[in-house]
Amino acid sequence: MKKITILVLSIAVLQSCKSEPKTEVSPNLKAEFTAVLDGYYEDGLKLSPINATTAGDHRYDDSFPNSLADDHIAKVKAYYETYKAKLDSFPDDQLSSSEQMSKAILQWECDINLNEFNYNANLTPIDQMWSPNLFMGQLASGSSAQPFNTVEDYENWMKRVDGYLAWLSSAQERMRQGMESGHVLPKSLIKKVLPQLQSQTVKNVDQHLFFSPIKNMPADFSEADREKLTNAYESMILERIVPAYENLHTFMANEYMDAGRESSGIQGEPDGDAYYAHQIKRYTTTDMTAAEIHELGLSEVARIRSEMEKIKDQVGFEGDLKAFFDYVRNNKDLMPFTDPQEVIDNFNAIHDRMQPQIEKLFDVKPKTPFEVRRTEAFRESSASAEYNPGSLDGTRPGIFYTPIPDVTKYNVYSDESLFLHEAIPGHHYQISLTQESTELPKFRKLLWYSGYGEGWALYCESLGTELGLYTDPYQLFGMLGAEMHRAIRLVVDTGLHSKGWTREQAIQYSLDNEAESEASITSEIERYMANPGQALSYKIGQLKIRELRNKASDALGANFDIRQFHNQVLETGCVPLALLENKIDNWIKENS
Known part of the structure; x- marks a missing residue:
């Protein structure tokens, strides 16, 4: 390693x-x-x-x-x-x-x-994956962090929407400035934003996302309050929200599309190389260069491919590895569901299977509740699986969102590793334990360093065998596939943003080295295009945590306790990797 x-x-x-x-x-x-x-x-x-x-x-x-x-x-x-x-x-x-x-x-x-x-x-404030308008849609659904329990809650949301609409107007102004200076989105990403904006222009108020809280008003609201709020939300949607989204959609579909970049990577913008170096440092918390990361990615892809070959042979597939990717992608036996709820049930069953083993690796578990939910329809087509943290006081659960745009094409081969990453013991343990800590200052409870946070979650995928999972070779292949996916990110993210790769080159490299569907890979590549450097954090952090575990195990021998190692990694919350390594080195010395 x-x-x-x-x-x-x-x-x-x-x-x-x-x-x-x-x-x-x-x-x-x-x-x-x-x-x-x-x-x-x-x-x-x-x-x-x-x-x-x-x-x-x-x-x-x-x-x-x-x-x-x-x-x-x-x-x-x-x-x-x-x-x-x-x-x-x-x-x-x-x-x-x-x-x-x-x-x-x-x-x-x-x-x-x-x-x-x-x-x-x-100057590029809106994209298809990361921008505030998408999270505001989650809040508007009434089933996320924004509360809708009292009349005051409903009034608070209308005031927040006022501020949001001012931001939306400024976003268009900033994009116009970007058009003049060469800071614009690639055309392929603009195309993905347009249907997201258009979905908020429906004039049938009852079907509008921002009307959802009205359809779910608490039963104890008075008739007068119900009528007042219903009228106010109808006016807010028809007179302000719909026109704002229509205006922005028209702008992005015409003027902005015409100005959109043909290049795929951030190199296509002024100061792109310097900005990418900043992004690498922000997301990995290392001083690695794009060239070093690219070479590391190529090395990891080669290593994981050799492990995949073993699984291919184990299941008796006689073609080459690329053919095996196609076989796994299109294997109908791995697409068994007809109802989205079956996907949710499958994740809950994975949780049940691993429960008896979890205490062998963790002696501290979070109190914050946990749920699996389907990603909301308005963003599902462009979304990846993700974890949304619970509240600091633990009253709102941590939520693992999984997109299910077409349940008949939902492939289960990587579900066990996905659950370990996004849910337990990945993001749910790491974030919830940080938030529940009585030792950390408040500002550290809300910090997020992808090198640590995503590195931890990817490291957790490797714990499946120890947790009683990966007994099915396809699920083990799914774990390798998930790790390969993150190794590929090192190659394609640096390829796109520092080596002049096109979107199509990056898609093809992924198709050649992993079993994800072309639609999923395309969405992923466009995700990397929208946020340079973020995709690098997973593998960099995972390799560091695995390196520290091996170092501690070798140094402490029989005194090494995996539960205590995990406590050491988790108890200080999200930290730059340099501080994590220093902490583990000190722990080793104290216990040697």
Whole structure:
């Protein structure tokens, strides 16, 4: 296994995190440091109130600041500059090891976000996969984080929609600026956005997504309130939401489409190479270059292919591996369902099968409830399976969403590895345990570093055999296929954004090396086009966590306890990989 070279953080930071401070910590300094961390968290929620809502903090449910407005951008920049400066007042040797880690993380947060201002990401604010309009659709459904339990909740949502519509208008203005400077989406992505926008232009209010909360009003609302809210939501939809989406759809279908890029990667934009380097650092939390990652990807693809060959031989397939991919893609025995609920039931059955084994690997489990749900129809055609965290207080469950656009074509061969990744013990354990921690400062409970978070989830896919899964060779092939999928990402993401690959080249490379359907692969490649670098985080993080597990097992021998290793990885929440490695190294020393 190739060693992942992690980001070189300040030597002073890493050294200081190795032990408790030698001098006694001043109570005043400790209180001041805690106040800085709390201030960072609270001020951050005011700037990004959607984060508060998703965390279960409903103080700002009526707010949607226009993140594309110049004054808001200035506030965000000042926020990071202010807190970066405040950290200088706290010497590392006057902080506990936990506080030193919080300081190092906050320094990272401020630096990486300030660096973002050097680029023009806000000139492409809407895409088919990641942009705020899609999450607002989830909230509008009434079955997500935005509450609709009281009249005030319904009124809060209307106020939030006001802010959102201002953002939607600014998005069009920013895209016009992008057209002038060469910062535009590829045409292939614009085509995928258009039906998403059009779905919000239906004039039959009863069928409109934003009317869903009205159709599910609590029974205890008075008739007067029901009538008032129904009329208000009808007006909001017909007079403001539908016209806003129609206007944006017309713009993107005509002027913006004409200006759309023919190139597939971010290299096609001004400063594309520099921006991609920033994205690699943001998502992997390493200093690896695009060229290094590309070569690592090629190496991992070759290694996993050799493991796949063994499965092919085991099931008695006589063709080559590419033919076996086609066989798995089109095997009707692996597409057994006729009702979407059967897909949900299958994931729940996987959960039941692994339950007896979970305590062998984990002695700390989250209290937050967990559910499997079908992805909402309005975004299902372009969505990947995903996990949405529960609330900080655990009252709202963590939700594993799975898209089922055509149940008759739903292939089950990778469902076990998918559940381990998106659900248990992947994202649900990792995120819920972080949110439930009584030790971590609040700001660390909402952090997300893909190198750690997605790396952990991909690492969890390799635990299937230990959890009593992968007894079916096709499910084991599905695990290898999922790992191959992430290895391919190293190749195609860097290919698209640093080597001039076209969308079609990337699709073909994926078809040649994995068993996903062409439709699924196409959606995935377009996902990488929309958010350069994000797809790199999975494999980089997985390799680092597996490397650390092997290091600890070799060093501790009979004293190695896999449950304690997992506790060490999970207890500090999302951290840059350099800090995780330092933590595990210290744990090994303490237990040797």
